Amino acid sequence: MSEQDRAFIVEALEDDPLRGQPQAVPAYIGATILNTPLNTSASNLSYVTQGYSEPKKALVSLSGTFEMRLFSAVMVLIFFMFGYTKWFDYEAQGLVPLIGNSPILGWMHTAFGVHGASYALGVAEWSIGLLLLAGLRWAPAAFLGALGSIVTFAITPTMIFSTPGAWQASAGGFPAMGGATSFLIKDLVLLAVSIAMLRHTVRAWLAKK
Helix, strand or coil: CCHHHHHHHHHHHHHCCCCCCCCCHHHHHHHHHHCCCCCCCHHHHHHHHHHHHHHHHHHHHHHHHHHHHHHHHHHHHHHHHHHHHCCCHHHHHHCHHHHHCCCCCCHHHHHHHHHHHHHHHHHHHHHHHHHHHHCCCCHHHHHHHHHHHHHHHHHHHHHHHHCCCCECHHHCCCCCECCCHHHHCCHHHHHHHHHHHHHHHHHHHHHCC
16 A cells, blocks of 8 residues: 555545544544555455445345335235236136137136136235245245246236237337237236345345255
8 A cells, every 4th residue: 555545544534523433434444454564455455344344235135135025015915906806707807808819828718717717817816925925934935926926927928919909000009009018018027026036035045054
């Protein structure tokens, strides 16, 4: 460290309102640097700031945990609300063009009928919501819930391409959204959230091992 750098640190410490206080992190770091030899390289000073960076890492970790819990709570609400509507005729009828034209879900009408398919989706959505709720306390449930959420929101946007009237012909077609496209395309955001939740769950799980 050069004399110029040392002088800069001294000046910064003199202007530090927390100078002299034991908890003053900048003063601690500065004092440690000032006591190092002049020929010490910057790479060898990394240990000085390690204690200062750990609180920042902790805050980032806490922030990430809060965000993931918020995502989980919102997703639980979404799956509960959508699962609830699946038990009523208006929703079952509204799903007919979506499910009936879907190459992925079309078999459900044949297997369960119009209302049975709606009920099955309701059970699936409530199950995923319960897993996410339990996942706030139990990591395996969080993993399964996030995985189920990914599958759900990876499938629903595909209906944009199979449902008639997805693009508004009177406005020239694509990218003018028509029908349920404006509703389904928002599921891409939920898909991204679900992937983030799964990634966070796996990383937290592995960190404990």
